[in-house]
Structures are given as structure tokens and as C-alpha cells.
Amino acid sequence: MNVDLRSRTGRWLVAAVALVALVLFPLFVGGGSWLNTAVLVLLYAGLAQAWNILGGFAGQVSLGNAAFFGIGAYTSTVLLDRWNVSPWLGMPVGAIVAAAFAVAVFFPFFRLGGHYFAIATIALAEILLILFTNWAFVRGARGITIPFVRGPDRRPTDSWAFLQFNESRVPYYYVVLGLAVLAVATAVVVERSKLGYYLRAIKNDQQAARSLGVPVLRYKLIAVAISAAVTAAFGTFYAQYLLFIDPETTMRLELSVLIALVAILGGVGTVVGPLLGALVLIPLSEVTRSQLAGSGNTLDLVLYGGLIMLIAAFQPNGLVAIGDRFRRRREAVRPAGDETERGEAPLVGAPGTRN
Amino acid sequence: MDGDVLLQAIASGLLIGMVYALISVGLTLIFGLMEIVNFAHGEFLMLAMYAAFFGRSLLGLDPMLSMPATVGLLFLLGVLTYRGLISRILHAPMLAQIFATFGLGLFLRGLAQFFWSSDFRSVQDPFLAGLSGGNVNVGAVSLGVPQIAAACLAGLAFLALYLFIDRSRTGLALQAVAEDRATASLMGINSDRMFALGWGLGAACVGIAGAVLATFYYIYPSVGVVFALIAFITVALGGFGSVPGALVAGLLVGLVEVVSPTLFGFSPAYKYAVVFGFYLVVVLVRPQGLFGRF
Numbered sequence: 050m051n052v053d054l055r056s057r058t059g060r061w062l063v064a065a066v067a068l069v070a071l072v073l074f075p076l077f078v079g080g081g082s083w084l085n086t087a088v089l090v091l092l093y094a095g096l097a098q099a100w101n102i103l104g105g106f107a108g109q110v111s112l113g114n115a116a117f118f119g120i121g122a123y124t125s126t127v128l129l130d131r132w133n134v135s136p137w138l139g140m141p142v143g144a145i146v147a148a149a150f151a152v153a154v155f156f157p158f159f160r161l162g163g164h165y166f167a168i169a170t171i172a173l174a175e176i177l178l179i180l181f182t183n184w185a186f187v188r189g190a191r192g193i194t195i196p197f198v199r200g201p202d203r204r205p206t207d208s209w210a211f212l213q214f215n216e217s218r219v220p221y222y223y224v225v226l227g228l229a230v231l232a233v234a235t236a237v238v239v240e241r242s243k244l245g246y247y248l249r250a251i252k253n254d255q256q257a258a259r260s261l262g263v264p265v266l267r268y269k270l271i272a273v274a275i276s277a278a279v280t281a282a283f284g285t286f287y288a289q290y291l292l293f294i295d296p297e298t299t300m301r302l303e304l305s306v307l308i309a310l311v312a313i314l315g316g317v318g319t320v321v322g323p324l325l326g327a328l329v330l331i332p333l334s335e336v337t338r339s340q341l342a343g344s345g346n347t348l349d350l351v352l353y354g355g356l357i358m359l360i361a362a363f364q365p366n367g368l369v370a371i372g373d374r375f376r377r378r379r380e381a382v383r384p385a386g387d388e389t390e391r392g393e394a395p396l397v398g399a400p401g402t403r404n
Numbered sequence: 405m406d407g408d409v410l411l412q413a414i415a416s417g418l419l420i421g422m423v424y425a426l427i428s429v430g431l432t433l434i435f436g437l438m439e440i441v442n443f444a445h446g447e448f449l450m451l452a453m454y455a456a457f458f459g460r461s462l463l464g465l466d467p468m469l470s471m472p473a474t475v476g477l478l479f480l481l482g483v484l485t486y487r488g489l490i491s492r493i494l495h496a497p498m499l500a501q502i503f504a505t506f507g508l509g510l511f512l513r514g515l516a517q518f519f520w521s522s523d524f525r526s527v528q529d530p531f532l533a534g535l536s537g538g539n540v541n542v543g544a545v546s547l548g549v550p551q552i553a554a555a556c557l558a559g560l561a562f563l564a565l566y567l568f569i570d571r572s573r574t575g576l577a578l579q580a581v582a583e584d585r586a587t588a589s590l591m592g593i594n595s596d597r598m599f600a601l602g603w604g605l606g607a608a609c610v611g612i613a614g615a616v617l618a619t620f621y622y623i624y625p626s627v628g629v630v631f632a633l634i635a636f637i638t639v640a641l642g643g644f645g646s647v648p649g650a651l652v653a654g655l656l657v658g659l660v661e662v663v664s665p666t667l668f669g670f671s672p673a674y675k676y677a678v679v680f681g682f683y684l685v686v687v688l689v690r691p692q693g694l695f696g697r698f
Contacts, residue, residue, distance in 0.1 A: 110498075110499065110502075157688045158688075160688065160691050161687060161688075161691050162691065163498070164435075164441055164640065164644060165640055165644075165687055165691060165692070165693070167502075168636050168637065168640045168683075169640075169683075169684060169687060171633070171636065172637060172680035172681075172683050172684055173680075173684070175633070175676065175677070175680050176677045176680045176681055176684075179673070179674060179676060179677040180674075180677060182673070183671065183673050183674065302633070306506065309499075310503060310506075313499045313500070313503055314503070317499060348514065348518055349514070350510055350511070350513060350514025350517065350518075351511055351514035351515055351518060352514075353507075353510060353514070354507045354508065354509070354510030354511030354512070354513070354514055355507070355511050356507070357503055357504070357506065357507030357510065358489060358504055358507035358508055358511060360503075361493060361496070361500045361501070361503045361504035361507060362489060362492045362493055362496075362504055363492075365493060365496035365497055365500035366497065366500070
């Protein structure tokens with residue numbers, strides 16, 4: 050076959066093949082640890098994609114996205130726990146709450162530049178973590194256990210209505226796959242819309258964007274609202290997947306950092322980057338953990354940290370840049386006039402630029 | 405409310421604040437020099453505390469006696485970090501810089517857990533804890549000797565650092581590089597060497613802090629995480645790159661952490677939430693921090 054994979058048709062073809070492979074995936078692996086790894090890959094791919102909308106496109110580095118994740122998880126779980134509301138309803142409610150929270154809090158935050166902004170987002174998530182840990186209404190540090198949906202024979206059963214699958218874990222996979230596809234679709238739409246162009250203009254030079262009439266603050270707020278809403282939806286999914294939440298599992302700093310890390314290692318500001326990052330990083334972390342941490346030691350952290358250092362040092366623009374390097378080499382031998390690059394998102398901050 | 409209780413809280417807050425300031429000054433020094441935040445700073449502190457611990461358990465040296473060695477080791481660690489990792493990412497995007505040092509932190513924490521397990525350890529009868537029964541009473545205020553010593557040492561370290569940066573030729577060269585890398589190198593200053601020195605000094609400050617903290621704090625692989633988080637807040641509060649800012653902000657953070665629960669009568673469980681909230685309020689009023697230039 051002779052299709053250029055970078056052309057419009059080529060990209061759709063790749064996406065379609067990948068999607069079919071993803072849909073068929075559970076048929077080959079059953080319900081074991083591979084399925085769990087796949088669920089986590091899709092979860093982090095979606096979370097990183099959501100981070101990317103604010104952090105990658107608009108260049109506003111948040112290290113506090115766990116706050117939105119936690120809000121999503123807690124909103125649906127409290128609704129379910131107290132009033133028996135289905136998580137399917139809790140999910141959009143959580144997304145709206147998270148988006149409203151994000152807009153209210155980030156409205157002042159967006160005055161802050163660079164590291165001050167990043168540290169403010171850390172502070173925000175940490176405050177939320179401490180408040181939830183001491184808040185009796187959400188059962189504090191003990192967390193909330195979601196009760197099983199039981200069948201007529203009193204055994205835990207599957208329920209699409211309450212997003213809970215106890216007999217086979219496979220439906221969880223399809224739910225998270227759906228969410229991830231939704232997150233990617235959101236990112237693609239944002240990337241190609243006026244919003245996306247405005248966000249990239251803001252990232253490249255905020256002053257210039259403003260002087261050209263881009264309402265900088267408004268578009269940053271739209272970006273954070275979308276990012277928060279998508280992140281919160283995954284929070285609801287995660288709560289149903291574990292059937293237990295507490296402030297530590299849903300809001301800790303490591304989660305915020307991992308979300309950003311997946312996007313950055315993949316390559317920020319592109320739609321493919323976060324997917325690539327999740328595909329590489331999450332299985333690696335799962336495999337090292339199960340292979341190495343099982344024996345009681347923590348070599349997995351060592352490997353993981355070492356790998357992050359290596360990528361940052363030798364591939365500072367993320368894994369997608371590896372492809373770019375080969376492409377550039379290929380283009381160097383291509384005849385002039387054949388350089389129709391379309392819609393390439395610029396990689397974050399070329400040397401010398403400050404975000 | 406009881407005046408003595410408040411006084412006690414203020415004194416304790418200032419003492420721990422000095423230690424926060426000392427940890428933060430290392431961070432701000434490095435940032436002022438090259439605009440990189442060292443996210444492995446907490447792990448540097450953790451290693452310094454383990455150095456003090458093993459000095460005691462293996463060699464029988466009190467943390468105060470082994471402090472020069474600890475500081476020397478940390479200086480070396482700082483220089484090695486610069487040479488091995490940071491010099492490669494000087495011109496990389498900010499995100500890559502964040503994650504390079506963050507990865508280093510994970511790496512060091514993993515190593516510590518692997519070799520020394522995640523058990524909580526403490527230094528056996530440190531000399532300072534035995535001094536004068538471990539406590540000093542001034543009026544109704546009772547303060548621990550190790551805490552007082554920690555604050556005094558932090559003050560001395562600050563003074564030494566200030567004199568070095570402000571008075572010595574090398575210190576002036578450091579400032580020149582921080583001001584304008586290109587012009588400084590035209591004046592014959594080797595900026596690469598200055599950067600290495602900055603990392604060494606930044607880590608050495610943590611070495612002092614780690615040695616004294618080891619006398620009254622538990623030692624475990626993730627002990628640095630909380631301190632690093634507070635150091636980030638402190639540095640941003642004082643203004644990235646500002647040495648006096650780190651001192652003032654450190655004292656403020658210490659005060660807010662210890663005094664506010666006493667003063668407003670809420671549970672100490674919320675103390676860090678108040679510290680973080682305090683940071684947000686200050687920085688929203690002054691987006692460049694208290695003393696920041698950026």
C-alpha cells in the first residue's frame with residue numbers, strides 16, 4: 050500500500066486502524082493484568098490529553114490537575130453514596146462542578162507567570178487534599194467505599210445503569226475507551242478551532258496576542274474549564290473502577306505530576322504526544338512495578354526516575370520529536386517544493402523563549 | 405487567649421522558620437543563577453539526613469561532628485548533578501527542566517528505599533538533645549536545644565552565604581553570571597564553573613539543614629517531600645532568586661504554620677492548608693513574590 054501516513058487520509062486511516070485494534074483488544078487478552086494495564090493507559094492518555102489543552106496548547110503548566118480529578122471522583126461518589134444517584138448522572142455533574150471551580154479559582158491565578166503559576170496550582174491541590182482529608186461529610190481520610198450492586202441472588206453483579214462491573218472487568222475497558230476517544234476528539238476539535246489558534250498565540254507571545262485583540266484571559270479560562278471537565282469525568286470513572294476513593298488516591302501531588310509527565314514525555318502541544326506518552330510510560334511503570342516491586346524493593350522507582358531523566362536530557366521535546374527528527378532527515382533529501390507541512394503544532398518553548 | 409501560649413508559638417515558629425529559610429535559600433540560589441527549579445531538592449535534604457544518621461550508626465560520630473563531611477558530600481552531589489544532568493538541559497524547554505530534576509528526585513528516593521528500606525529511623529542520643537536536659541526555659545517559654553541550635557546554625561549559614569556572595573570575588577562573579585551570562589563570559593568568567601559552584605552551594609545549604617534536622621526529626625526516604633513542598637512555597641513567596649526573600653519568607657511560613665492554629669483555634673491538621681493559602685493570597689497581591697525581580 051502506498052499511502053503517506055502524514056496526509057489527511059493517512060491520519061484518519063491510522064486513527065481508524067488504532068481504534069479497531071483497541072476495540073478488539075480485550076478479545077485477545079481476557080480480563081487479567083493486561084486489561085488493567087490497558088485501562089490505566091487509556092485513563093492516563095485521557096488525563097494527559099486534558100492537561101494538554103491548558104498546558105500544551107496554552108502553555109499554562111498546571112501541577113494541580115489532581116484537584117479536578119478528585120472533584121469529579123468525589124462529586125459522583127457522594128451523590129451515589131448519599132442519594133443513590135447513578136454515576137452516569139454524577140459524571141456530568143462532577144464535570145460541571147470542576148469546570149466552575151476551575152474558572153473561579155484560575156481567574157486570579159492567570160495573573161501569575163511561569164513557576165509562580167505552577168506552584169500556585171500545587172498549593173491549590175494540596176489545600177483541597179487537606180480539606181477533604183478533614184471533612185466529615187465526605188468521610189475524611191477513611192474515604193468512601195462504593196457498595197456493590199447486588200443481583201437477585203445477593204451476589205455482586207454487573208450494572209450498566211450504575212457503572213459497576215463485578216463479574217467481568219471488560220466493560221470498564223470500553224467505558225474508559227469511550228472517554229479517551231471523547232478526550233482525543235475534544236483535543237482535535239480544540240486544536241483546529243479558533244480557540245486552538247488563540248491558545249497557541251497566547252503560548253508563543255501573550256503580549257503580542259493581546260495587542261492583536263485576543264481576549265487572553267477569557268480563552269485561558271475556556272481552556273481550563275474544558276481541561277477540568279474532562280479530567281473530572283475520568284475521576285468519576287476511576288472511582289467506579291476502584292469502588293473506593295479517599296483524598297490520597299484521588300488528589301495527591303504525585304497524580305498531578307504524573308498527568309503532566311505523561312503529556313510532556315510524549316510531547317506537549319500535539320494530540321499524538323499524550324497518547325504516545327501514556328503508551329510508553331504507563332506499561333513501563335506497571336511492568337517494573339509488578340516485576341520488581343513484588344519482591345519488596347523499589348527498583349521500579351529507580352528505573353522510572355532514571356528513564357525520566359534520560360528522556361528529559363536527550364529528548365527534551367518529547368517522544369514525538371523522535372519522529373520529527375527522522376522526518377526532517379527525510380525531507381532534506383526530498384526535492385524542493387514538496388514541503389507542504391500542514392497544521393503542525395509548534396513544540397513548546399524553543400530555546401530562549403520564556404513561557 | 406493566653407499570652408504565654410502565643411509567645412511559645414511565635415518562638416517555635418521562628419525557630420522552624422529559620423530551618424525552612426536555610427532549605428529554601430539553596431533552591432533560590434540555583435534559580436537566581438539559571439532559572440531552574442530543583443525539584444530534587446527534598447531528596448538532597450533526605451540524603452543529608454541519612455548521611456548524619458549513618459555517621460552516627462556506623463562511625464559513632466554525632467551529627468554535629470559529621471556536619472562538615474555531610475556538607476562536603478552534598479556539595480559534591482550538587483556539582484555532580486550539574487555536570488551530569490543540568491548542564492545538558494540548560495537550554496531545554498522549561499518543562500523538560502522540571503522533569504529532569506523531578507526524575508532525579510524519584511531516582512534518589514527509589515535508591516534510598518532500595519538500600520535503606522522505608523523504615524523510620526532516628527539518630528541515637530544526639531549530643532544536642534542531651535544538652536541542658538534538652539530544653540531551655542526563657543520565662544514561660546520552653547524551647548528544645550536542637551531547635552535552637554538549628555536556628556542559630558541556619559542564621560550563621562545565611563551570614564556566611566551573604567558575605568560570600570556579596571564580598572568575595574567569586575561571589576561577585578556568581579552575581580555577574582546571574583545578571584547576564586553572555587557579558588559575564590566576555591569578562592572572562594567561566595559561567596559553566598559558576599553554575600557548578602551554584603549547585604554545590606545550593607546543595608551544601610541543604611547539607612547543613614539536613615544535619616541539624618536529623619537530630620530531632622525522623623529519617624525516611626520520603627522525608628524530603630514535605631520539606632521540598634514548603635521550600636517551593638517559601639521560595640515563590642520570597643520571590644524566585646531572592647536570598648533575603650528566602651529568609652523573610654521562611655520566617656513567615658514558620659510563623660504562619662505554628663502560630664495560626666494557636667491564634668485562631670483550629671486543628672493543627674489544617675496548618676499546611678493555611679500555609680499554602682497564605683502563599684496564594686500573597687502571590688495574588690504581588691505576583692512576583694515579596695522580593696522577586698521576575
